[in-house]
Structures are given as C-alpha cells and as structure tokens.
Amino acid sequence: MHPTEKAAVSTRVIGLISGTSVDGIDAVLIEISGTELDLKVELLAGKTYPYPSELREKILAVGAGVAISMEELAEIDDAIAQVFAQAAQNIQIGHQPATLIGSHGQTVYHRPPKEGAGEQRSRGREMLTPHSALSTRLGYSLQLGRGELIAYLTGITTVSNFRVADIAIGGHGAPLVPRVDAYLLSHPEEGRCIQNIGGIGNVAYIPPRHGDWLSKIRAWDTGPGNSLLDLAVEHLSAGAKTYDENGNWAASGTPCHPLVEQWLNQDYFHLPPPKSTGRELFGVTYLHQSLKDAQEYQLNAADILATLTELTAASIVHSYRTFLPEMPQRVLLCGGGSRNLYLKRRLELLLTSIPVLATDEVGLNADFKEAIAFAVLGYWRHLGIPGNLPTATGAPREVLLGEIHQSQS
Template sequence: MLRTLLNKTSLTIAGLMSGTSLDGIDVAIVHIAGRGAETNIKLLHFESLPFDEEMREKLKRLCTIEHSDVAQVCGMNFAIAERFADAILQTAQAANMDMDDIDLISTHGQTIWHIPVADEDDRFLPKSTLQIGDLSVIAKRTGKPVVGDFRTADMAVGGQGAPLVPYGDDLMFRDAEKGRILQNIGGIGNCTALPSVKADGGMIAFDTGPGNMVMDQVVYELSAGELSYDANGDWAAQGKVHNELLADMLAHPYFQEPPPKTTGREMFGKAYASAWLATALSQGVSHADIVATATAFTAHTIARGYQEYILPHSDIAEVIVSGGGAHNRTLLRMLGELLPAQTILMSDELGISCDAKEAILFALLGNAFIQGEPNNVPAATGAERPTILGKLALP
C-alpha cells in the first residue's frame, strides 16, 4: 500500500480540520497533483459536520487545567478519533465516492493544550503541544493511511508548532503583483502576509489572537446555551462597543509580543471569556454591547497585528478572510473600518471556499509529507530549519 502511494503522481486526499472553535469537523476531499510550487489543487467535495453539544462542552472542559483529568484526555483521544473516522466516511458517501477512491487522510487533530514557549521554572514543561484523535484508530476504521500530528516536528526543531497554514497559503494565494494577507478566523485568528512575487521581503505569519473563541463563549453563556455563535454578527450589530472594556482586553501581554507567536484555548478559552463576561455584567453593560465589544476585540487584535508587524514592512493591497468568522458581517465591517487602505475579501471570491480552506490546507500538508517535501515555514513558526511535518499510521 505504502509503495503504491509513494509511486503515484497525483493523490486524492481527505483533509480533516477540527479547530479551536470546537464547532465541528471540516472534511475536504481534494485531488492534488505535483509537488512544491508546481502543486495543483482541485476540491472535489466538502462537508462540515458539527459536534453535538455534549462533545463540544466536554472538549472545552478538557482544554482547561481546572476541569481536565488524564482519564478524560485518554478516553477522548479515542472517542474523537472515532468521530473523525465517521466524518471521513460520511463525506465520502455524500460525495458519491468509495473509500477506494481516496488515497490518504490528513488530519490536524484536536488541540487540547499548547505550550509555545518553555516554562523556565519547570524543566518538565518544555515547549510542547498535544493534539488528540488517534491516527491508528482513524486508519483502522477507514482502511486508509493517515498522516497527522504535524505540530510536534516543528517544535522538535525549535519552532512554536504553529501556524501551519502558511505553507498552503503560499501555494494557493501568492500573487504576481499584489501583496496579500490571508486571515483565517476560526477559534483563534491567524494571518499569513504574502508580499507579491516581484516584491522584496519574505512571508510573515503569526496568530493574531482570539478569532471566534471569545465571541462564541460569550454568546453561549448570554443565551443560556441556546446559541453557540452570533449568526452573521446580528447580535453584535445591535450593540455599541464599550471602549474601556475593549482597552482592558487589548492590554493583554500577548498583543505586545512580536512574532513568531501562537496562542490557543489555554490563554483565551472558556476561563478567560467567562471571567471577562462576569466583569462586563458586573458593570451593567447590556448584552448587545457585550457581544459588540467581544467582536471588536477580534477586529482590533487583527488590525493591530498588521499595523505593528506587517504593514511597516510590506505593501498589502488585500486581506483575504476565511474560516467561520468570515460569515460575521459585523466583524468584517469593523475590520474594514480599521483597515481603510486594504480591500477586505472572502476567499470564496478567489475560488477557495472560506469554510473549506483550512481542511484543504491539511490535505496539502499531507501531500507534502508523502512527497518528502518540507512543509513548515520557519519564518512563521520560528523553527531553526525547514523540516517534514507529520506522522503516518497504516491501516
């Protein structure tokens, strides 16, 4: 099986993404031909399969020190792998494809904890990361080879293990004439700045901070669990930004750190959002104003990240947004107001579904692994050198 896979000139890969937003599983079945800069991509089918509320809330708890334990992490590693495998099988069925039509599965896994910088006071807390969703379980259930656990190899050569998307962003979006920023807004926001082909200067990439994570948790709690997110940004549009609360949020130390930098639920997850919400409610701020302020927080952290670390070095004409946050019209309006010199686009306008983009990127990372091509970007992660990310499980 492996020999056949290595000898193929093109592969059909199911890329699987389950991000920090914890809203569900995205699966993109992609036909990929070639390697490196000559890679050609065709999306064959995409499905987004939501988590049920019980699994989503259990995952949130696992991402906190206070409510997690080793038995729960151990069990969820297999339980979510079963869910990943089901998602692959369901997507193949929806695409009217047999599993024999798929050569490879490439999965990000579910991040439970991420330590991008070593704890100097504890030698047992080095730079490290944990993504669950066991590769062997997925391989055995689907009958296909599975590549995953990408972040650890980058950390092994000195990187922060993220962001991983710049590899695919460069392949899909670098333009001959225009500088672009690719902004994904999932649970966490991450950006990749791509100077035009003819321009001097290299790629810059980093996590801008919370994407949907704080907004979603605030909406969930304010609605007593009836809503998991602010659809279209409609609730935020009814409120006004509370500038003092916003200023306090923007004073967080993360936003003063220069790239390379990454973050996640360990910093801006449920505990952070719930504590901030309690403060806002104690000051008598209305629900609509709270949601508007949480939305502005994401917009300002994105724009400030550009203004401090990208725009002084690169001529950027377009910001291309993807991820669930691309559907939040209020968020995009705020972003446009903060970045008047740049055109804000959804990646759909360039032929790449904003919902499918990250799953496609993981298909590309899996293809690079099979081709023996380095698929990290040291300028983005801080790694000492390019290296091949990923581990392989066989059925």
C-alpha cells in the same frame, strides 16, 4: 524516487480538522496536482460533521483545564479518532476513494515555547543533554484522535500529529497553514494577508511572489477569533444560542472603545511574532474577566458582544500595523468568522482603504481552507516535502511534518 514521481500516485486526499471552536469535524476530499509552485487543489467534497454533543462537552471541558484521568483521556482520544474516521468514510460517498488522509485531530492543549527555545535548540543536537533539552522549555501541543486508529478504521494511510516535529526543534508548531496559503494564494504583484478567523485568529502575510518572497512571509496567531464571542453568546443567551449569527446581536449594540483599548494593553498583543495562542489564554477565564470589566462600564448584552467583536477586529488590525513590514494590498478572510458580517464591516472600517474579501473570491473555499491545508500537508509529508515555515513557527529550520500511519489493508 523524486517527489514529483510519487505525486502522480496519490492525488486524491482527505483532509480532516476540528478547530478551536470545537464545532465539528471539517472534512474535505480533494484532488491534488503539482507539489509547490505548481500546486493545484480541486475541492470534490466538503462537509462539517458535528460532534456528538456529549463528546463535544468533554472536549470543551478538557480544553478548559478540567482534570481527567488517563483512562478518560484514552477514551476521548479514541472517540475522536472514530468520529474522524467516520467523517472520512462519509466524505467519500459518491466519489472515487482517496489514497491518503491528512488528519489534524482535535487540539485540547497548546503551550507556546518559552522565548529562546528555538535558538538554544538550533545550536546543535550534540550540545544538548536530556536535562538541558528540557530546561529550554519547548512548546507542547496535544491533538487527539490518533492516526493509527483512523488508518485502521478507514483502510487509508493517515498522516497525523503535524505539530510535534516543529515543536521538538523549538518552534511553536503553529500556525502551519501559511506554507499552504503561500502556494495557493500568493500573487505575482500583490501583498496579501490571509486572515483566518476561527476560534483563534491567525494571519499569513504573503508578499508579492518574486525574489526571496517565501522567506519574507510573516505569520502568527492574532488572538481571539470567535472563541470569546461564542462563549459570551452562550452565557448571555443562557445557553439558547451558541454563536452570533452574521454578527446581528453585536450589530445591535455599540462597542465600548475605552474598554477595547484597555484589553489591547494585554501582553500577548504586544509580543512580537512568531507567536501562537489558544483557548488557554482566550477562553473561559478571559471571558469572566471581560464580563467583569464590562460591568464597570454598565454595558448591556449587545454592547458586550459589540465590544468583544471589536477586540477581535482591532487586535487583527493592530497586529498588522505593529508587526508587518508594510500593509497588505488586500485582505482575504477565511474561517467561520468570515461569515460574521458585522465583524467584517468593523475590519473594513479599521483597515480604511484596504479591500477585504473572502478567499472564495480568489477560488479557495473559505469554510474548508484549513481542512484543505491539512490534506496538502499530509500529501507533502508523503512526498517528503517540508510543511513548516520557520518565519511563521519560529523553528530554526524546515522539517517534515506529521507521522505516517500505513493502512494495514
């Protein structure tokens, strides 16, 4: 069957993701039509369902590298699947039911591949013995909330484990949203950067949509988004606050530019794309070092937050200037960080005359764009359409992303 014939069958899709901020499950119910260039999505419902606090604490601890037993891991895996399944049930209330779920799950570990893993893998399967395959040191990325259980609990066919296929052939398995961005947010004449500011930041540069535009897309993780800010706010408020609402606290301080320059010397910011990162690098250990550095400059709490916010903004703009073939004509923000008005102002200042808008302003919801993307990726998997962009993940070729778990009902 041709993909477009199958497309008519499953158009109502649920997307589920909890990102690196671990703030809750973003769930969407969308209506999808078309496949790629004619792809259209309509958001019917979108909601964030907070994690039960005990489960959130456990996820954060695992993500921070705290050792747990296999039994505890199994329990967390299924607890996450259960709350994801519940979110899928709730998002359908008052609507016609969905026929497919694309569930990203919860990342608890992400290790990029060692440089060159992609090239070695692309030389051909026949040349690899199990030993040499391992010695290339592929990436590894673990998303919990197993799809089989979500499919069983909801009675809806579920696509999950999106990152492993790209990683198995030498890619980073991230970022995966850029291919969806390309079809939903490209413009015939305008080069655009789609900048997600979640726990981690990532960008997709999408050149004007003509010629071989798809192969000219560039995407990578820019570094910290809100991950360090959230940790710092929790620490500096002694647990009273979890994030810097609208960036108000940071806005009352002054960024320490020499410290930002010092932090920007870090290897990650100079590594050429494709590249990906996570809380393993920009997490608790990084924050503790940053707080020590800040002490040397005698920064107060507001100055520390202003300086960390500046690191997020400066690392984004520095990466555009260093790695893009040309600067974009427009930057479109999404993710929770797009609500941080102080961060947005700093970005605008550093980007000088380039307009910075939210994706909402071009018709795509900025809070739920990632959940929408995983609904589309699940739909593409169902239709047999590849989901990765080799220029974004570093994989040697396009592959089908995700494992399909058929509903048994």
